[in-house]
Amino acid sequence: MEKNKRSTQQPAKQKTIRPSNDAYPITRAFLQEAEDLNEAHRWLGAGLRLALSFGEDWLQPIQGRLAVLFPQLSVAQLETISEVCQEVKQFSESWLQKEAGKHSEEVYAQAWRAAMMTYFPWLSEQELGHLFSQGVYYARK
Numbered sequence: 001m002e003k004n005k006r007s008t009q010q011p012a013k014q015k016t017i018r019p020s021n022d023a024y025p026i027t028r029a030f031l032q033e034a035e036d037l038n039e040a041h042r043w044l045g046a047g048l049r050l051a052l053s054f055g056e057d058w059l060q061p062i063q064g065r066l067a068v069l070f071p072q073l074s075v076a077q078l079e080t081i082s083e084v085c086q087e088v089k090q091f092s093e094s095w096l097q098k099e100a101g102k103h104s105e106e107v108y109a110q111a112w113r114a115a116m117m118t119y120f121p122w123l124s125e126q127e128l129g130h131l132f133s134q135g136v137y138y139a140r141k
Contacts, residue, residue, distance in 0.1 A: 026083045027120060041122045043070055043081055048123075051085040052130050088120050088131070096135040 034040035046069055050062040057065065062085065063078040073081070095115055099108060112132060116123060123131070 026080065027087055030080050030084055031122070037122075043073065043077075044084055044122060045124055045127055046070070047081040047085045048088060048127050049130070051082070051089060052134055088116075088123070091119060092116060092131045092135045093138060096132075096139040100139045 030044075031037065031040060043066070047062050047066050050057070050065050062082050063075075066078055066081060067073060092112070095112055099111065102108070103111065109132065112135075113128060116128060116131070
């Protein structure tokens with residue numbers, strides 16, 4: 001038996017949290033510049049929830065509301081988070097409209113989720129659910 005024989009088992013892969021391509025450069029740049037990815041994900045998630053909210057804040061800029069939640073963010077960071085949220089929404093809505101009616105409901109949802117996680121792997125299940133339900137609503141109008 002060899003003393004220095006290494007195990008051929010690879011460690012379990014961690015979920016990638018940075019986009020691996022240049023399709024969404026604002027998102028990629030924001031996450032690459034982040035000092036704390038967990039905090040960056042928290043800011044993006046909060047921004048997306050604000051961007052998807054209905055009622056009196058529907059389609060209103062999120063920067064002011066986000067600044068109240070995270071006063072440590074600079075104006076530039078607030079602007080970038082807003083831009084990332086717009087990238088996410090635009091990708092989701094565009095994909096859902098383009099693919100509407102082409103697949104069974106289950107395949108449609110699974111393929112959309114896979115596409116979203118390819119470009120925006122930081123999205124939580126709650127955010128994915130909100131994006132999907134809102135996007136499907138508009139895609140069917």
